[in-house]
Amino acid sequence: xxxxxQVPLFESKEARFRLVYKLFASTIFAAICWIWVYRFTNIPRxxxxxxxxxxxxxxSELGFGLYWIITSCVxxxxxxxxxxxxxxxxxxxxxxxxxxxxxxCTADPxxxxxxxxxxxxxxxMSYNYxxxxxxxxxxxxxxxxxxxxxxxxASDFSKHWLPFCRRFNIEPRSPEAYFSGHHSDDxxxxxxxxxxxxxxxxxxxxxxxxxxxxDMRKQHRGFAEWNSKTTKQDHQSIVQIIxxxxxxxxxxxxxxxxxxxxxxxxxxxxxxxxxxxxxxxxALIRLSSVISNAPFILNLDCDMYTNDxxxxxxxxxxxxxxxxxxxxxHVQFPQDFYNITKNDLYxxxxxxxxxxxxxxxCAHGAAMYNGTGCFHRRESITGMHFKDYxxxxxxxxxxxxxxxxxxxxxxxxxLADCTYEQGTLWGKQMGLVYGVSVEDVCTGIAxxxxxxxxxxxxxxxxxxxxxxxxxxxxxxxxxxxxxxxLLQIFFSKYCPFTYGYRKIKLGVQMGYCVYLLWAPxxxxxxxxxxxxxxxxxxxxPLFPQLTSLxxxxxxxxxxxxxxxxxxxxxxxxxxxxGWWNLQRMRLIRRTTAYFIGFVDVIRKQLGLSQTKFVLTDxxxxxxxxxxxxxxxxxxxxxxxxxxxxxxxxxxNLFGFIGxxxxxxxDMNSNNSSQLILQIMLTALITIVNKPIYEALFxxxxxxxxxxSVIVKSxxxxxxxxxxxxxx
Ligand SMILES: O=c1ccn([C@@H]2O[C@H](COP(=O)(O)OP(=O)(O)O[C@H]3O[C@H](CO)[C@@H](O)[C@H](O)[C@H]3O)[C@@H](O)[C@H]2O)c(=O)[nH]1
Ligand SMILES: [Mn+2]
Numbered sequence: 261x262x263x264x265x266q267v268p269l270f271e272s273k274e275a276r277f278r279l280v281y282k283l284f285a286s287t288i289f290a291a292i293c294w295i296w297v298y299r300f301t302n303i304p305r306x307x308x309x310x311x312x313x314x315x316x317x318x319x320s321e322l323g324f325g326l327y328w329i330i331t332s333c334v335x336x337x338x339x340x341x342x343x344x345x346x347x348x349x350x351x352x353x354x355x356x357x358x359x360x361x362x363x364x365c366t367a368d369p370x371x372x373x374x375x376x377x378x379x380x381x382x383x384x385m386s387y388n389y390x391x392x393x394x395x396x397x398x399x400x401x402x403x404x405x406x407x408x409x410x411x412x413x414a415s416d417f418s419k420h421w422l423p424f425c426r427r428f429n430i431e432p433r434s435p436e437a438y439f440s441g442h443h444s445d446d447x448x449x450x451x452x453x454x455x456x457x458x459x460x461x462x463x464x465x466x467x468x469x470x471x472x473x474x475d476m477r478k479q480h481r482g483f484a485e486w487n488s489k490t491t492k493q494d495h496q497s498i499v500q501i502i503x504x505x506x507x508x509x510x511x512x513x514x515x516x517x518x519x520x521x522x523x524x525x526x527x528x529x530x531x532x533x534x535x536x537x538x539x540x541x542x543a544l545i546r547l548s549s550v551i552s553n554a555p556f557i558l559n560l561d562c563d564m565y566t567n568d569x570x571x572x573x574x575x576x577x578x579x580x581x582x583x584x585x586x587x588x589x590h591v592q593f594p595q596d597f598y599n600i601t602k603n604d605l606y607x608x609x610x611x612x613x614x615x616x617x618x619x620x621x622c623a624h625g626a627a628m629y630n631g632t633g634c635f636h637r638r639e640s641i642t643g644m645h646f647k648d649y650x651x652x653x654x655x656x657x658x659x660x661x662x663x664x665x666x667x668x669x670x671x672x673x674x675l676a677d678c679t680y681e682q683g684t685l686w687g688k689q690m691g692l693v694y695g696v697s698v699e700d701v702c703t704g705i706a707x708x709x710x711x712x713x714x715x716x717x718x719x720x721x722x723x724x725x726x727x728x729x730x731x732x733x734x735x736x737x738x739x740x741x742x743x744x745x746l747l748q749i750f751f752s753k754y755c756p757f758t759y760g761y762r763k764i765k766l767g768v769q770m771g772y773c774v775y776l777l778w779a780p781x782x783x784x785x786x787x788x789x790x791x792x793x794x795x796x797x798x799x800x801p802l803f804p805q806l807t808s809l810x811x812x813x814x815x816x817x818x819x820x821x822x823x824x825x826x827x828x829x830x831x832x833x834x835x836x837x838g839w840w841n842l843q844r845m846r847l848i849r850r851t852t853a854y855f856i857g858f859v860d861v862i863r864k865q866l867g868l869s870q871t872k873f874v875l876t877d878x879x880x881x882x883x884x885x886x887x888x889x890x891x892x893x894x895x896x897x898x899x900x901x902x903x904x905x906x907x908x909x910x911x912n913l914f915g916f917i918g919x920x921x922x923x924x925x926d927m928n929s930n931n932s933s934q935l936i937l938q939i940m941l942t943a944l945i946t947i948v949n950k951p952i953y954e955a956l957f958x959x960x961x962x963x964x965x966x967x968s969v970i971v972k973s974x975x976x977x978x979x980x981x982x983x984x985x986x987x
Contacts, residue, residue, distance in 0.1 A: 269577040275338035292325040294813035310800040320784030333770040334620035343577030359393040359554035363544045366562035367401035374410030383434035383565040386425040394519035395552035399540040403525040405486045410463045423514040434565035497527040497676040526676035536873040538699035542691035546675040561632040564726040571723040575635040586651035589640030589712030593633035596722035603837040605891040606735045607845035608728035611832035618716045624767030627716035629704030633724035643690035646711030698745030709763045730880040730888040736853045743857035747779040782854035793915020797984045801934035852901040893951045894963045906973035909949040916942040
């Protein structure tokens with residue numbers, strides 16, 4: 261304290277050895293160009309056999325090559341940021357720290373059980389931060405009195421939980437996560453555990469009954485908001501201030517003030533589009549500006565509990581740095597999950613994305629906003645341009661709002677009404693952007709375009725942990741929504757290249773495209789798994805001979821890329837098997853979810869369908885959970901995507917068998933030696949797909965393919981093979 265120029269509250273370090281990467285990447289690029297030349301100079305002449313497959317494969321390789329260039333962009337420069345929370349504590353007394361508003365979003369008491377939601381809420385209530393400066397808002401798009409009931413119970417429990425957390429300085433502070441990982445015989449410990457179990461049992465029994473008894477209803481006037489006509493899609497705005505942080509009697513067992521706790525279910529009417537999470541967030545931004553109006557906002561999904569009680573302080577180090585803090589709009593922590601199994605069968609976790617790619621984009625000044633685990637500056641998320649922003653250097657004194665709770669509720673309710681946004685800029689230039697199903701990424705682009713800088717911060721210990729999809733179907737549905745929403749952004753006015761022109765650095769524009777272009781990536785991928793096996797069956801060669809010089813770039817590009825990606829995965833903490841599993845999931849995603857996402861975007865562009873948001877299931881059946889934990893594929897439903905997966909796997913198996921047959925029967929001919937690379941490709945796809953054949957032919961449990969899928973895929977694949985000779 262007191263030194264002339266103050267030491268910074270965070271530092272940024274550039275990763276070393278980038279030159280080595282750049283050299284290596286140049287060699288791959290050379291190989292890619294060589295392949296392009298080969299494709300271009302060897303096109304079969306019109307009328308010659310195999311002209312169209314050749315053109316298709318060439319286009320795919322052009323697509324893959326261009327995409328590769330984008331992905332290497334996010335690896336060009338890597339910058340790691342680290343905050344100094346001790347310096348923050350030394351510099352600011354507790355009462356000088358800024359208030360913080362925390363938004364938790366939930367949307368469905370069945371897919372997101374209230375017992376899960378309140379664990380997230382309790383974890384953020386118990387931050388190592390002055391509780392009177394925290395205000396927690398729960399947005400319930402499910403409009404469910406079960407969730408409201410659970411939140412009431414949690415507010416009672418917090419009176420015991422907060423002192424317990426403080427006294428024993430425990431981690432993590434989600435009671436469920438804490439108790440499932442710790443044991444003690446201490447008396448106080450056992451008694452708090454008992455209290456938690458009691459609360460949980462009660463909440464779960466209410467969840468099971470699916471209604472609130474009259475007795476319980478009498479306990480809080482808030483229940484009067486629900487009647488027999490209230491449904492998820494049709495109800496008035498409900499706002500309840502469960503704990504008023506200004507109320508001197510709202511204290512925990514140790515006599516410390518409790519954080520403010522607010523429940524909100526914004527108005528829903530069947531004829532009003534509610535814009536999903538973006539709509540909920542915008543209502544929260546307005547509502548909180550009346551009730552607490554903190555300068556910083558933390559946004560969490562309801563399944564993301566905080567795993568680091570100091571996360572708020574760490575984030576503030578970035579915002580409050582005297583030198584650079586005022587330019588920063590948001591600090592994004594990576595999405596990590598607590599239910600990832602060792603080898604991550606469905607590739608749900610993103611170690612390489614979190615550690616490398618996101619830091620690679622951020623190195624150019626703007627971090628993606630990923631919807632959860634993100635701290636925002638209120639002005640920037642509301643829509644202000646950086647150039648209009650006047651940093652406030654005064655300390656953050658407590659707001660003295662003399663209004664009563666009822667007055668506050670009345671003043672804020674209208675802000676959550678359907679009609680409030682009509683004729684305003686909300687969803688366009690204010691708040692989160694409407695109209696795309698990945699509102700978070702789009703909003704991040706909008707904010708960067710307004711001149712703000714932002715930070716992606718990946719701490720050693722994950723600061724937030726959520727639930728990853730436990731079944732393949734749920735995982736693919738989520739990937740469909742993402743790929744579709746991301747491509748929608750590319751085609752919208754927020755396309756980084758046009759919207760960001762001269763406003764966002766080229767590195768960031770390209771970096772975003774790694775994700776925005778997931779959906780179109782499905783086209784070359786599909787081509788690569790369909791055309792080669794079909795051509796094999798017909799004996800049409802598509803790749804150079806083993807003895808030809810042209811073989812080299814193919815071998816090098818493939819092997820060097822695979823080796824690099826393996827090293828990258830291992831260095832980011834993946835296991836070898838985890839990396840292998842991810843390659844399979846990439847193949848599956850690109851040929852199913854991304855393709856469906858692509859088709860949906862085209863339909864939307866043509867005005868044939870509307871934006872939707874399929875909520876990710878946070879619960880799975882016991883049977884499904886067992887398979888998930890044992891890392892056994894779950895194909896047990898008749899999704900279209902499963903038929904696609906099985907058909908493509910069979911097609912490659914048939915292609916491989918057909919190719920082998922023709923080589924063996926025709927050992928010495930020139931043609932068969934030209935087919936070797938193609939056979940190797942189908943063989944590789946077949947090896948990667950091993951679990952799919954098992955689920956088709958060998959397995960007997962509920963996770964195998966349903967017979968309808970087996971029949972359909974067999975028919976489709978064999979029909980294709982039979983039709984080939986006619987082509
Ligand atoms: O109408 C809605 C729909 C969703 N949500 C909430 O949005 C969050 C994200 O939904 P989820 O089904 O868990 O989607 P994910 O794919 O897991 O979420 C990621 O991707 C979304 C965009 O597709 C972002 O909104 C999320 O923040 C980001 O974590 C959850 O808390 C939901 O409760 C709402 O509040 N209202
Ligand atoms: Mn989620």
